[in-house]
Amino acid sequence: MKNILLTIEYDGTLFSGWQRQPEKRTVQGELERVLGIVCRCPVQLNGTSRTDAGVHALGQRASFKGDFGIPTDRLMLAANNILAGGMNAVGKAGDLRILSAEEVPEDFHARFDAKGKKYVYKILNCQETQIFRRNQYYQVRKELNADAMRRAAGYITGTHDFKCFQSAGGQEKKTTVRTVYELNIIEGKTEAGQRTLSIEIKGDGFLYNMVRIITGTLVEVGLGKLSPEALPDILKSGQRQKAGHTAPPQGLYLSKVYYDLEDLAGL
Structure with a gap:
């Protein structure tokens, strides 16, 4: 076997x-x-x-x-x-x-032995409609303030109750407390020179639609609809309606699965 x-x-x-x-x-x-x-x-x-x-x-x-x-x-x-x-x-x-x-050893299980995951969410930040990238990016036409998004990301990093970033419909969890080890926002450009933002998030576990809701919240911060300093109160509230929208699935990538806790935590 x-x-x-x-x-x-x-x-x-x-x-x-x-x-x-x-x-x-x-x-x-x-x-x-x-x-x-x-x-x-x-x-x-x-x-x-x-x-x-x-x-x-x-x-x-x-x-x-x-x-x-x-x-x-x-x-x-x-x-x-x-x-x-x-x-x-x-x-x-x-x-x-x-x-x-x-x-792998007979008792190994890909899901239950995983210590955490890394996701990447890709945003195309330009005005012109990009039909050939519509399935790989979330296109946001208004300019995003990446610095404000990074300030907001700083409040999300760490161990928190992330109930406000959970959609209804997922499996019931014993706890909604999770640890986000890293949350980085990296600016770049496509081959054609269009601006991109990649949101890279690494944690010990994620609730249903958690990454997409975090992304939607950061986008609203980048658009000036939410203040970065509102994030602590949003987290503390535990209320989904206080967080931002759920970003579409097309920009989301499961990047890596960690089976070593030290690798996950960057130790």
């Missing part, structure tokens, strides 16, 4: 999220289908994060167990060939790819 840990990247545009659903194309469902063909046995994946429809991943992790003969290094190559289109895959890239496959 092998226990395999996968690292996966995907463009979430045409997926109905991670979790398998009847009659819908999902990342988990597609991977389980292809791995079942390669391993010649049913496969059930345990994913670290149940990303929503439209959300992307640069480093999603998932594990599965099975009694199959194909070598681990060949498993990834065979699965990626099918995911890219099989015999017609020359020169083509699909929207889902396995980046690595490794054998």
